[in-house]
Amino acid sequence: MNEQFIRKDGRPFNSLRNMKMEIGVLNNADGSAYIECGNNKILVGVYGPKELYSKKHSKPDGAVLRCKYNMIPFSVTERKRPGPDRRSTEISKLISEAITPAIFLEKYPRSSIDVSIEVLEAEGGTRCLGIVGASLALADAEIPMKDLISACAVGKVDNHIVVDLSEEEDQTGQADMPVAIMPRTGEITFLQMDGNLSVPEFEEAMQLAYDGCYYINQLQQQTLLKKYGGE
Template identity: 60%
Template sequence: IGDSNKGSLITSGTKKRPDGRAFDELRPLKIEAGVLERADGSSYVEIGDNKVLAAVYGPRELHVRRLLKPNMAILRCRYNMAPFSVEDRKRPGPDRRSVEISKITAEALNPAVFLEKFPRSTIDISIEVLQAEGGTRCAGITAASVALADAGIPMRDMVAACAAGKADGQVVMDLSEWEDKEGEADLPIAMMPRTGDITLLQMDGHLTSDEFEKALDLAIKGCKIISEEQKNAIKNRYGD
C-alpha cells in the first residue's frame, strides 16, 4: 500500500523501517463489512498484526432518561482489549486507557453521524481488539465507521483514522507497536476525507512544528488510503 508523495510537503524519508516499510507506507490493510449476523452492522479490520472487530446496535429507543436527548440520538462506544490481544495478558474489564479511547472514539465519530434523524435514541458501538500491534484506536475508529455504514446509519462520510509520528529520527506513517513504544512521537488522527474535517487529533511525545506539519500530512494521506478501503468493503458487501 502507500505511494510516493509527489507535490506534498513531505520530502524526507530514505531510511527503511524495521519492518521494511517506506516512511509513507501503511501496514497491509484488510477491511470487511458485515461479519456478524446478530449485530445491526459490523466490520472486521486488520492492519499489520492488529485485528479489530466492531459491532453496531441501533438506533434504538433509549430508556435512560438522564442520557436521553429529545432532539437527537446519542452515540455510545465501548473499546475493549481482549486478554489475549497483547503480549502480557491484559486484565479483563475497563481501565483508564480503554475509558479514554472509548470517549475519543465516540467524539471522533459524532460529527459524521446524522444523529438528529433519531431523537430519543442510542446507537451503541462495541470495538473488540482481538490482537494489538500499535494503532488500535485508529483501527477501532476505522472499523466502527464501516460498521455504522453497514448498519445503514446515515453519515456525512465514513471517518477514517491513521497515526503518523517520529521513530528513529524519521517522520513516518502508521506506527507499528515497536515504533510507537521506542519512537519519539505519535500523532493519531481521524478525519472525514470528503469534507477534510479532522475529528480527532492526539499527540504523544515531541515534534518540532515542521515535523508536526509533515506528520499531519502523512496521517491525512494514510486516512485517504484507508477511506478508499472502507468504501471498497461496503461495495463488496452491497455492490456498487
C-alpha cells in the same frame, strides 16, 4: 534523506501495513466490521438505533452514541486483566468524539446507538483502527452519515517522520500522533499527540496523515461496494 529511510519492519516512511477489511461479519448486530492491519485484529458491532427509555440519559433532539472499546485478555503478549480499565474508558470516549461529527444523530431522538469495539490482537494503532472499524460498521448498519471517518497515526522514529507506527515504534519512537478526518471535506475530527514535533515536522506529519487517511478511505469504500455495489 527521509525517502531513503527504511524502518525495522522493512517499510519506507510513507507505507502502511497490509490492511484487510470486511463488513457484515456478525449476524446478531445491526452492522459490523472486521479489520486486520499488520498483526492487529479488531471486531466491531453496532446495535441500534433503538429507543432509550431512560429519561436521564436520552436526548429529545437526537440519539446518544455510546462506544465501548475493549482489549480482550489474550490480545497482548502479557495477558491483560479482563474488564474495563482507565485506558479503555478514555479510548472509548475518544472514539465516540471522533465519529460523532459524521453521524446525523438528530434523526433519532430519544434513541441510542451502541458501538462495541473488541480488540482481538493488538500491535499498535488500535484506537485509529477502532475509529475506522466503527465508521464501517455504522455504514453497514445503514445509519445516515455525512462521510466515513478515516484515521491513522503518524509519528517520529529515529528522527524521521513516518506513518502507521507499529507497536515497537509507538513505544520507542520520539512522537506519536493519531489523526482522524472526514475525507470529503478534510475536516479533522480527532488529533492527539504524545511527544514533540517542530513546526516543519508537524506539517510533514499532517501531510502524511492526510495521505494515509485518504488511502484508508479508498479501502473503506471498496469494502462497502463489495457488499452493496450491486444493489
